[in-house]
Amino acid sequence: MPQTDVSSNETLDPTHSDAPPSTCVCPVPWARLVAHVEDEVLPARPAATPGPAAALYYAQCATCGARYPGAWRVDHATRRAS
Numbered sequence: 001m002p003q004t005d006v007s008s009n010e011t012l013d014p015t016h017s018d019a020p021p022s023t024c025v026c027p028v029p030w031a032r033l034v035a036h037v038e039d040e041v042l043p044a045r046p047a048a049t050p051g052p053a054a055a056l057y058y059a060q061c062a063t064c065g066a067r068y069p070g071a072w073r074v075d076h077a078t079r080r081a082s
């Protein structure tokens, strides 16, 4: 089995580094948001004004883990459906 160059691979694929990217690097940015609230991972969505949870927690891209910079709310409709 040939040896793979780990360092160059890391440069090519920033989503696999230890720290999340500073902004969403997905093909469709912010397509899915999640908020880590205490022990739960809740679905979140962009909103015109931040919801109550936004004062205490932050939302991030569900795919790449980048922190969402805008206002967001917990998506209770999605949460009930799933």
Ligand SMILES: [Zn+2]
Binding pocket: 023, 024, 025, 026, 029, 030, 061, 062, 063, 064, 065, 066
């Ligand atoms: Zn992303």
